[in-house]
Structure formats: C-alpha cells, structure tokens
Amino acid sequence: MMFALALAAVLTQLGMPAYINMTDDLHRSAAARDLLQGLRSARSHALLQSRAVAIQPLDSDWGTGWRIVLADNEQVLREHRLARPLRVVASTSREVVFSEIGIAQGRNASLQGITLEVCRRVAESTPYRVIVAPSGRVRLTTDEPDRPACQAS
Numbered sequence: 001m002m003f004a005l006a007l008a009a010v011l012t013q014l015g016m017p018a019y020i021n022m023t024d025d026l027h028r029s030a031a032a033r034d035l036l037q038g039l040r041s042a043r044s045h046a047l048l049q050s051r052a053v054a055i056q057p058l059d060s061d062w063g064t065g066w067r068i069v070l071a072d073n074e075q076v077l078r079e080h081r082l083a084r085p086l087r088v089v090a091s092t093s094r095e096v097v098f099s100e101i102g103i104a105q106g107r108n109a110s111l112q113g114i115t116l117e118v119c120r121r122v123a124e125s126t127p128y129r130v131i132v133a134p135s136g137r138v139r140l141t142t143d144e145p146d147r148p149a150c151q152a153s
Contacts, residue, residue, distance in 0.1 A: 021121075025125045029128060036138060036139075039132060042055040042077075043136050047102045049070075053069070053097070054095050054096065055069075055098075056094070063082065063086040064085050086119065088118050088119065092106075104133070105134075112134060114132045117150055127145060
C-alpha cells in the first residue's frame with residue numbers, strides 16, 4: 001500500500017510540468033483564435049456598415065482583451081476580455097483600424113499591417129502569431145518567426 005502511494009506521488013510530480021505546459025498552450029491557442037475572430041469580426045463590421053471600425057486593446061494591453069468600436073464616434077460594438085491575462089506583443093500600432101472597404105490602415109489613413117504575437121512561457125511550445133496584412137486579410141500562423149517579438153522586448 002505504501003509503495004503504491006509513493007509511486008503515485010512520484011508519477012504526479014513527473015506529470016505536473018507536462019500538464020501545466022499543455023494547459024498553457026491550450027489557453028494561448030484559444031486566445032490567439034479569439035483574437036483572430038475579433039479582427040475578422042471588426043473587418044466584417046467595417047465592410048457591412050461601410051464605416052471605419054477599430055479594434056483596440058483593453059487597458060492598452062492586447063493580453064487582457066480587446067474592444068471593437070466605430071472609428072468615428074468610439075461606439076462600442078463588442079468587447080472581449082480574456083479569462084486569464086497573457087503577454088501579447090504588437091509589431092506596430094496600438095489599434096487596428098479597418099476602412100469602410102476592409103483594408104487595414106493607421107491613424108493617418110496609410111496602409112498598415114500588424115503582427116500580434118502571443119508569447120509563450122516555454123520555448124518548446126507552439127508559437128502563435130495573428131497577422132493582419134495591409135489589404136485587411138487576417139490569418140493565424142504557428143510557424144516559428146525569424147525574429148520573435150516576445151524575446152526582443
């Protein structure tokens with residue numbers, strides 16, 4: 001009986017790090033997919049309403065969540081708060097604005113793409129990056145970046 005209890009304790013100690021890494025990777029994956037859906041939703045709103053729509057990080061931090069607003073009057077269309085905060089690094093601007101024709105643009109109406117990298121705690125886990133092209137196309141990639149933004153900042 002004591003041997004079985006000791007064996008269970010050892011196996012639990014060996015399995016916990018793998019379980020923690022797996023749950024962290026699942027949480028980051030879900031957050032990246034939610035962010036992808038939020039960006040696509042903002043672009044769809046812009047196209048359907050023929051009005052510029054912005055998606056902004058909550059509290060100036062993409063890792064806590066985001067809100068979708070009409071760019072001209074800041075009316076909130078949708079808000080998404082992450083259940084557990086993450087570290088998300090944006091390549092350029094603090095918000096993404098989709099014009100009435102669905103292209104991504106900066107504050108001065110220039111074409112602007114952005115990459116949002118969901119940072120990982122363990123190097124062996126999957127990298128998640130949400131990329132918005134200047135054309136407005138939004139995609140999720142799990143390719144290893146050439147220069148990871150999370151390590152640079």
